[in-house]
Amino acid sequence: MKIDLTDTTSSKINAALMDARRAGGAGAAGMVLTLVIVTDEGSAYDALKAANDASREHPSRTLAVIKRAGRSPRARAETRLDAEILVGSDAGSGETVVLRMHGELAAHAQSVVLPLLLPDAPVVVWWPENSPAHPAQDPLGSIAQRRITDAVTAESPVGQLAQRAQSYTPGDTDLAWTRITGWRSMLAAALDQRPAKIISAAVEGESYNPSVELLGLWLTTRLHVPVERVVTGGPGITAVRLRSADGDIVLDRPDGLMGTLSMPGAPDRQVALKRRETSELIAEELRRLDPDDIYATAVRTPVERLREPDGAETGAAAGTARAAKSVEAATAAPVRVSAKVPAAPAEAPVKAPAKASGKAPAKAPAKAAARKTVARRTPAKSLPGTPEAAPAKAPAKAPVKRATKRSGS
Numbered sequence: 001m002k003i004d005l006t007d008t009t010s011s012k013i014n015a016a017l018m019d020a021r022r023a024g025g026a027g028a029a030g031m032v033l034t035l036v037i038v039t040d041e042g043s044a045y046d047a048l049k050a051a052n053d054a055s056r057e058h059p060s061r062t063l064a065v066i067k068r069a070g071r072s073p074r075a076r077a078e079t080r081l082d083a084e085i086l087v088g089s090d091a092g093s094g095e096t097v098v099l100r101m102h103g104e105l106a107a108h109a110q111s112v113v114l115p116l117l118l119p120d121a122p123v124v125v126w127w128p129e130n131s132p133a134h135p136a137q138d139p140l141g142s143i144a145q146r147r148i149t150d151a152v153t154a155e156s157p158v159g160q161l162a163q164r165a166q167s168y169t170p171g172d173t174d175l176a177w178t179r180i181t182g183w184r185s186m187l188a189a190a191l192d193q194r195p196a197k198i199i200s201a202a203v204e205g206e207s208y209n210p211s212v213e214l215l216g217l218w219l220t221t222r223l224h225v226p227v228e229r230v231v232t233g234g235p236g237i238t239a240v241r242l243r244s245a246d247g248d249i250v251l252d253r254p255d256g257l258m259g260t261l262s263m264p265g266a267p268d269r270q271v272a273l274k275r276r277e278t279s280e281l282i283a284e285e286l287r288r289l290d291p292d293d294i295y296a297t298a299v300r301t302p303v304e305r306l307r308e309p310d311g312a313e314t315g316a317a318a319g320t321a322r323a324a325k326s327v328e329a330a331t332a333a334p335v336r337v338s339a340k341v342p343a344a345p346a347e348a349p350v351k352a353p354a355k356a357s358g359k360a361p362a363k364a365p366a367k368a369a370a371r372k373t374v375a376r377r378t379p380a381k382s383l384p385g386t387p388e389a390a391p392a393k394a395p396a397k398a399p400v401k402r403a404t405k406r407s408g409s
Contacts, residue, residue, distance in 0.1 A: 010115040052092035053279035067106035079103040136169035170291035206234035
């Protein structure tokens with residue numbers, strides 16, 4: 001059943017809900033909580049569909065708050081409340097009321113929502129997109145026991161985690177944390193089956209996915225070991241590696257459907273790690289309405305605690321191959337050099353060292369030989385100050401003196 005109310009009030013909406021319940025034959029409400037969804041026209045359909053699917057597990061009254069302040073001054077001056085009531089099969093297992101607030105009424109949404117809350121029932125507020133910086137200080141968030149945000153829809157998901165850590169209040173949670181419940185369960189079960197001293201860990205996943213950061217922060221706080229953040233192409237989280245002295249415990253999910261759990265001394269096992277729909281995430285969050293202390297500890301851990309490995313650590317196999325090639329090149333290089341030496345022509349022995357060791361050492365022997373040749377053919381006066389000039393003078397004067405003495409005698 002669908003009921004449209006234009007330019008209405010909260011009291012008229014309550015009266016229409018009671019009439020629809022009586023027409024359906026239900027004497028009591030039979031709902032366990034009130035779910036308030038703060039969204040816009042673009043995300044309203046998907047959010048309501050997820051809430052209706054989750055209501056089959058948690059029958060609730062869903063209030064979708066759509067703020068339409070208006071763009072022109074005339075539209076902003078017009079204050080009006082339009083409502084769309086869905087009951088029966090159109091609303092899952094509960095009741096759905098879509099509230100479209102026009103003009104200045106959009107700034108006072110809590111005044112419309114308060115009369116529509118179920119009496120003596122918990123209140124949960126969910127922001128599918130554009131969540132406030134401080135959910136607990138928001139007018140609608142202040143009346144709720146649980147406040148659900150989604151960091152993956154933010155412009156900077158990792159920066160959104162820092163904002164969530166700064167503004168955390170007991171009762172806050174994020175769907176990025178809910179998405180890693182299966183990973184946390186499987187890793188905890190693996191360590192329970194095979195207790196080991198974990199030395200370090202590595203989390204692999206997409207660069208813009210805040211769930212990867214939260215999983216790494218959770219491992220850091222629980223294991224007190226350094227955790228590496230490895231960027232992959234996804235989808236989502238692709239693998240988690242826990243390194244120990246006995247071997248690595250690896251939980252790998254490359255396709256986003258099935259995971260493989262590998263442990264030392266045990267065969268590989270296939271585990272279900274399918275990426276869940278938003279309705280399943282909301283249903284999980286509605287199961288507990290008390291503060292999540294583990295989430296609080298993880299989100300308050302600085303993201304800088306996660307270390308990104310360099311290129312050599314990221315591709316270990318590729319680095320080993322490159323190292324092997326460099327060793328082969330280093331050992332083969334001297335062989336190539338020594339093989340070229342005997343191949344030089346025999347007529348020019350001086351030029352062979354010049355090719356192997358450079359031009360500077362080859363010029364020095366050539367100049368020395370030229371100086372010796374000039375010293376033998378020219379008088380000693382033409383080479384003053386050279387090392388070869390001194391020995392050249394002595395042999396030239398000695399024969400002259402001997403000849404003079406002989407002639408005088």
